[in-house]
Amino acid sequence: MCCFSPITPIGWIARLFPPRVHVADTSIFARALPGGQQLLAYSMELSVAGEVAMLLPVPIRPELGEAALEFVSLADHPAFFDALLSLFVVMQPAARSKGGLSLSISLPQLVVHKVGAFEASFVPSPRDFGRLDPRFRLPSEIWSELGDYEDHGFAVFRLEPGRKQRVHPMAFRFASRDPSRLFFPTVHVHDGRVAQTAKFDHWLYYQGKEGRDQASYLPPRVDYAGMVEPGATVFRRQLLGRLPNQDTWIEA
Helix, strand or coil: CCCEEECCCCCHHHHHHCCCEEEEEEEEEEEECCCEEEEEEEEEEEEEEECEEEEEECCECCHHHHEEECCCCCCCCCCHHHHHHCCCCCCCCCCCCEEECCCCCCCCCCCCECCEEEEEEEEEEEEHHHHHHHHHHHCCCHHHCCCCCCCEEEEEEEEEEEEEEEEEEEEEEECCCCCCEEEECEEECCCEEECCEEEEEEEEEECCCCCCCCCCCCCCCCCCCCCCCCCCCCCEEEEEEEEEECCEEEEE
């Protein structure tokens, strides 16, 4: 689940006219770690007129409480997902020149990243939202409508307003209740509404058991703050178009 809550002065005007959120080009990376832990990194293009809090559910081991999740800083790796994308680039023949046939790499255009765009906090359970700044809280009816997150923890990120801003990767590791699968928070809760279907524009990257997903042509050479296992294949899956509004699990 990816849920946004406006950070505005609390009052009837704020409740009636929350800032609209537009999210595109979402990328999520996941990898299992020894000891039943999972790494997760999340990035997107965000357009919103006011400050918002983004909440990501985490299927933690609830008995661990606040120790179930640890944030990872990727401030030194704002191009983390560009690097993952480059692993899937295919060498293509270029135009002939007097020197013979040369090769070029079809690389994506570099993206301007906004670094340091958020503050983060971990909420170990829905009942602990009362310990969070009131501006970050969601209406109680949203939780009752979702229904499946009573035993989840929540990573909360404070995001600044902007138009088509590329939020640098948000990352953390957590003690997973199901180490045999990788969890991707893909349920959409935008503008305070939960719909049965949603418009997806997601790339899911992961290192794990080989399946039917596309495998990288090149192995990663850098671990990016320990997020990636160098030399191991990276897989990716695209979620595009209107799809069932649900989280995604992939075998680890």
